Amino acid sequence: MTESPLLQQYGARESMEYDVVIVGGGPAGLSAAIRLKQLAQEKGVEIGVCVLEKGSEVGAHILSGAVMDPRGLNELIPDWKEKGAPLDVEVSEDRFLFLTKDSAKQVPNWLLPDNFKNHGNYVISLANVTRWLGQQAETLGVEIFPGFPAAEVLYNEDGSVRGVVTGNMGVGKDGQPTENFQLGMELHAKYTLFCEGARGHLGRQLTDRFKLRKDADPQVYGLGIKELWEIDPIKHKPGLVIHTAGWPLENDTYGGSFLYHMDNNQVVVGFVVGLGYSNPYLSPFEEFQRYKTHPSIRAFLDG
Incomplete structure (x- = not known):
């Protein structure tokens, strides 16, 4: 040793x-x-x-x-509201968008799997x-x-x-x-x-x-990048939750994005790329920069 x-x-x-x-x-x-x-x-x-x-x-x-789904917190600390837990912004709307370079198609909410339905959840700072x-x-x-x-x-x-x-x-x-x-x-x-x-x-x-991974499937990892923006109050919609798939990633590359409206005119914007991508020239950081130029995302961040 x-x-x-x-x-x-x-x-x-x-x-x-x-x-x-x-x-x-x-x-x-x-x-x-x-x-x-x-x-x-x-x-x-x-x-x-x-x-x-x-x-x-x-x-x-x-x-x-x-x-955050507060169900676990309800069980752990039932009086979390009285104790001042920082869950202040309840989700007001879910949007899931499939992006192409210049357009976006929203998936009807009734078609979304349960993990993208956030009624009763909160947009939080996990820190x-x-x-x-x-x-x-x-x-x-x-x-x-x-x-x-x-x-x-x-x-x-x-x-x-x-x-x-x-x-x-x-x-x-x-x-x-x-x-x-x-x-x-x-x-x-x-x-x-x-x-x-x-x-x-x-x-x-x-x-x-x-030997904890004996006979287990390989673990899947992704690289996530996040930024915190303060945006124009006119464009801010507290509780709006947006997820996207598609552009700028190719069809064979796993990944997507999130854009969450918090309080105080802040949004959390992030991009995730699965680390199984095969293109050796792909840069998750550069893809994130391109993503923010999409009309549906740029509309919130401009100005």
Whole structure:
């Protein structure tokens, strides 16, 4: 292990014990932490729950533009409205457009699959919702450590997961310790929950070690780009949700776009390209720029 010389030089790592350690302070990790604390309260017991978040603050790495179905939140925190959850803009209209270079054809809403029907859902900033979930978790006694990425998985002698190690601090650009160097801390737990997202580095290690993808279909990935625009108030329609398929992508390339009208004259505009495309010259960023010139999209962004 590359850390062995460091351990010899700086001594053993400090450690902390918890009942549950959760890696990742996103919606999944925080919701799990909240539910664990709720269940413990219902049974009248105390459990120690810790959340590690690599970002400088909870929500710092949450970049998605999002339409949220509140059903899960209704079950987790039924009084979320009274507690000030930032779900303020209810979806007012759904549009799904098939684009050609110069025109757009809207699909009748009754033909849309259920996942494109957003009646009762909310246009949100997922980063703000995540920050709010962090506040609810801390109120329940969850310990959240922002700015501490999990760097390594710890194992018991029988091969089961023992916990994780946080990254070393005070490492220079050359990878060598500086005068401010501190060893990472070991967090031991009865249960370790990994909520790193779609492609976390610890998740990849666990997948290889425990053969988690054996006999599974290949995972499909896409590249998403998002921008936040402040537009002309005359063109702003709070709660309008637009999805598109087609141009500027070729028929054999998976992808599409979203344009969500939030509050404060803001829209979230984004473009997604599946990473299975075969054209080596395709640039998702350049396709995104072309997409914004389409008459049906440009109409909102001009000015």
